[in-house]
Amino acid sequence: MKKVVYxxxxxxxxxxxxxxxxxxxxxxxxxxxxxxxxxxxxxxxxQADDSVAATLYxxxxxxxxxxxxxxxEAIRLARLVPSDHPLxxxxxxxxxxxxxxxxxxxxxxxxAGNLEEAIGTARRIPAITAAYKTADERIKEWQSAWDKAQSxxxxxQASADRDQWDQAFGKARELRQLGNRYWDTDxxxxxxxxxxxxxEGKAAQAKAERDSQKASQARYTAQPDIMxxxxxDQAREATEHLKRARRLAxxxxxxxxRAATDAAGMVLxxxxxxxxxxxxxxxxxxxxxxxxxxxxxxxxxxxxSKGDLPSLQAAIAEAxxxxxxxxxxQEAQDKIGQxxxxxxxxxxxxxxxxxxxxxxxxxNYAIPPVRSNTP
Numbered sequence: 001m002k003k004v005v006y007x008x009x010x011x012x013x014x015x016x017x018x019x020x021x022x023x024x025x026x027x028x029x030x031x032x033x034x035x036x037x038x039x040x041x042x043x044x045x046x047q048a049d050d051s052v053a054a055t056l057y058x059x060x061x062x063x064x065x066x067x068x069x070x071x072x073e074a075i076r077l078a079r080l081v082p083s084d085h086p087l088x089x090x091x092x093x094x095x096x097x098x099x100x101x102x103x104x105x106x107x108x109x110x111x112a113g114n115l116e117e118a119i120g121t122a123r124r125i126p127a128i129t130a131a132y133k134t135a136d137e138r139i140k141e142w143q144s145a146w147d148k149a150q151s152x153x154x155x156x157q158a159s160a161d162r163d164q165w166d167q168a169f170g171k172a173r174e175l176r177q178l179g180n181r182y183w184d185t186d187x188x189x190x191x192x193x194x195x196x197x198x199x200e201g202k203a204a205q206a207k208a209e210r211d212s213q214k215a216s217q218a219r220y221t222a223q224p225d226i227m228x229x230x231x232x233d234q235a236r237e238a239t240e241h242l243k244r245a246r247r248l249a250x251x252x253x254x255x256x257x258r259a260a261t262d263a264a265g266m267v268l269x270x271x272x273x274x275x276x277x278x279x280x281x282x283x284x285x286x287x288x289x290x291x292x293x294x295x296x297x298x299x300x301x302x303x304x305s306k307g308d309l310p311s312l313q314a315a316i317a318e319a320x321x322x323x324x325x326x327x328x329x330q331e332a333q334d335k336i337g338q339x340x341x342x343x344x345x346x347x348x349x350x351x352x353x354x355x356x357x358x359x360x361x362x363x364n365y366a367i368p369p370v371r372s373n374t375p
Contacts, residue, residue: 055080056087056094063098068105071098072124079126099129106135110142113182118142149175149183153191160195163202168195231271238273241266242280249284257288289326296321297332304339309346312339 055077063074075098081091102125110118119142122135156171172195175188241263249260261284267277296318304315316339322332 052081052085052087056091059091059094063094063101066101068102068121068124071102071105074098075102075124075126095126096129096131099125099131099135103131103135103138107138110138111181113180113186115142115146145178145180145183149178149180149187153187156191156195160198165195165199234268234271235273238267238271238277242273242277245277245280249280252287254288254291257284257291260284261288286327289323290328293322293326293328293332297328297335300332300335304335304342307342309343312343312346315339316343 059074059077062070062077064070075095078091078094078098081087085091102121106118106121109115109121119139122139125132125135152171152174156168159165159168159171169192172188172191175183175191178184245260245263248256248263250256261281264277264281264284267273300315300319303311303318305311316336319332319336319339322328326332
């Protein structure tokens, strides 16, 4: 191995005497040969001085590639140099230099928009180097910046979807404050173009809708509006129905109120008079119930005013004629309850309990049942 290294060093001196073009080709060829000769180096066994020198030489050759894999291999080989060897200082220096170069390449990947590649490259840096702490911090900063950039991008698109153009453009400009070339240029320009296209598209759509509406209005102006005429006819008919209903209701009789509610019920839903017609129907129904049921309640109260048992029973029967749902129904039920209590009181006074706790009642005495009109 030592002879191989020396021969290759001599070859380098020889290349210096060659023309420039031939020399460049020869340098590349020599570098390939150098690296192929280094493939046999590994971490096993005790290394002699010449072997250590060859290992460090191969590490330097790998580092000279200035690639991620080449620098990683250079670090691996340089760390094979024993800690008690005279070349240890050079090997540690090479590890530091290669690690710093890896961090630069990782930064370039991040700036180019390759986040995963940047993180993977930075994580190849050994923990023993000064660049390791910086790499760890940069990984966190890259991830944070990337998450923030994606959030800004999404928010800007959402603002554009809501037609908030100024807010969308303002959000997009925040991408230029993240310190990342990929988001500052490529993605920023892409986002601004999308927002601008969306804005122009919405404007074109709105203009087309306005033009279509104007054209429709022009057609309706030039031709009779059949639907409008039909609605006007329905409104006129509704007005006539309401006039007739009010005229019928003005008589104040049950027959007139029934006819009035029927006439108002002919007002169609959707006409301007419909709500008014419904209010009048409700009002006239209440008046009709009052007219029909008030006499029952009045006669019942007149009968109950006598206060005797037969009169109270007759009052209950009369008040029971008030129909369920009537405006007077609850009042009638309250009166029936009062009169029932009065009957029970009269019954208790006329037939007190005996000493055995039983109440004496004539065989022919019976309180007639109260007729209930509850459905």
